[in-house]
Amino acid sequence: MTRRTLAKYAADLITAGSAAKAVARQLAAGLIEAGREKEVELLLNDIYWELENRGQLALAKVSTARSLPRELTNELTAKLKKATGVRSISLETEVDKSIIGGIKVETASRVWDETVSRKLSDLREAF
Amino acid sequence: MILSTTIYLAQEAQPSGIGAFNINLKAFLFQLVTFLLVLLAFKRWVVPPIIKTLEARQKTLEKSLVHAKQTEETLARAEAKAEEILAKARNRADETLKETKASAEGVIASAEEAAAKRAEYIVKEAEARLQQERAKLKDELKDELAELVADTAEIIVRQKLDDASDRRLIEAALKETLR
Numbered sequence: 001m002t003r004r005t006l007a008k009y010a011a012d013l014i015t016a017g018s019a020a021k022a023v024a025r026q027l028a029a030g031l032i033e034a035g036r037e038k039e040v041e042l043l044l045n046d047i048y049w050e051l052e053n054r055g056q057l058a059l060a061k062v063s064t065a066r067s068l069p070r071e072l073t074n075e076l077t078a079k080l081k082k083a084t085g086v087r088s089i090s091l092e093t094e095v096d097k098s099i100i101g102g103i104k105v106e107t108a109s110r111v112w113d114e115t116v117s118r119k120l121s122d123l124r125e126a127f
Numbered sequence: 128m129i130l131s132t133t134i135y136l137a138q139e140a141q142p143s144g145i146g147a148f149n150i151n152l153k154a155f156l157f158q159l160v161t162f163l164l165v166l167l168a169f170k171r172w173v174v175p176p177i178i179k180t181l182e183a184r185q186k187t188l189e190k191s192l193v194h195a196k197q198t199e200e201t202l203a204r205a206e207a208k209a210e211e212i213l214a215k216a217r218n219r220a221d222e223t224l225k226e227t228k229a230s231a232e233g234v235i236a237s238a239e240e241a242a243a244k245r246a247e248y249i250v251k252e253a254e255a256r257l258q259q260e261r262a263k264l265k266d267e268l269k270d271e272l273a274e275l276v277a278d279t280a281e282i283i284v285r286q287k288l289d290d291a292s293d294r295r296l297i298e299a300a301l302k303e304t305l306r
Contacts, residue, residue: 066293072301079305100284101293103300114300116284120277127273 003039006030007046014047015056049108051086058086062093063104063115080105 006027013023031037051057060080062068068076073091080089084107100116288296 064293064297065288066290068297069294072294072297075298075301076305079301083305100281101288101296103297105305112300112304114296114304116281116288116296120281120284123280124273124277127269127276 001030001034003043003046006043007050010043010047011050011054011056014051015054045108052084052108055086057088057090058084058107059090059092061106062091063096063099063106064093065095065097065099065101065116067095068093068103076103076105080107084110 010023010027013026014020027043028040031040031043048057048059052059058080060076062076073093077089077091081087098117100120102115102119103112104115104118105112
């Protein structure tokens with residue numbers, strides 16, 4: 001069974017209302033039995049991609065140079081729902097000083113990079 | 128011997144008739160016969176070989192003259208022929224010299240043309256290489272300048288970007304990008 005098929009199967013179960021933990025256990029058992037433990041991370045990304053495309057859920061990894069204030073987090077969640085067209089958003093925030101400033105949002109299928117480091121990189125390449 | 132005989136006979140004879148002239152007829156006849164005999168002997172045995180020898184000598188001389196004349200003619204012809212050959216050789220040498228000169232001029236012109244082309248090619252190649260080097264240097268300078276500008280900008284932004292500015296940046300990003 002391919003990883004894509006497994007991801008679709010898991011997305012079907014979650015969409016149908018199965019508990020995420022139960023689905024996770026089932027998938028983990030299957031991967032261990034098949035000796036494909038190393039694919040866990042990739043499988044999770046595929047499942048998030050499937051759920052995002054079905055309009056169910058989007059996992060957004062948010063990187064900023066400073067911790068994001070609550071009101072901006074709420075605004076970001078609302079904006080992401082609108083931009084991705086999903087019913088719910090799960091945010092994973094991290095503080096990364098290397099981006100200098102601005103914000104970077106990454107979902108399973110899209111990336112918005114409005115960081116200062118990216119703009120400086122663009123500046124280097126523009127010459 | 129004939130002379131002594133004649134003198135003896137003259138001393139013996141007495142003049143009479145013709146002898147009045149002190150001529151001894153017998154001696155005279157004897158001398159005449161002797162003379163005729165000698166003459167005949169000469170004519171028979173001495174003169175023919177001499178004539179023959181003279182004729183042979185004359186023939187030889189004539190032949191020699193003819194031969195000399197022929198030799199002279201041959202020599203003249205040979206001289207004329209030699210002159211002709213010399214003239215031909217001189218003409219041929221002149222022509223060859225002209226041809227060689229023309230050929231040498233052609234070779235020199237060809238060599239000059241080839242050298243000019245080669246020089247032009249070298250100059251063009253050098254120009255192209257110089258152009259490449261210049262473009263490369265320009266690119267390197269551009270990259271270094273970009274790096275310098277970006278580094279400087281990064282330093283300035285890090286110094287100037289405070290929490291409020293960063294928040295404004297994030298708000299602008301949310302407003303502009305996530306629409």
